[in-house]
Amino acid sequence: MLMTYRGGSIIADFLSSSNEVLKSSRIIAAVRSDEQAKLLSESGLNVLQLDLTDEKAVVESLVKNHSELVICLKRDIIRG
Secondary structure, three states: OOOOHHHHHHHHHHHHOOOHHHHOOOOEEEEOOHHHHHHHHHOOOEEEEOOOOOHHHHHHHHHHOOOOOOOOOOOOOOOO
């Protein structure tokens, strides 16, 4: 998520937080490109690369990773 100003700001805030809940949380960044995945992986983040317009893939990934909170910053992802 460092590929956008908003996403990068949120991840930076989460990673630098002294809040115990955030510090103990497993944060996964969903990205679209190989470049984004590589950059975030090298930063020590858990990365999930997928087509964010593929509703089935997104839902399956959320379930598989036991996601409890999702922050979506892109308006054109999965229109319903």
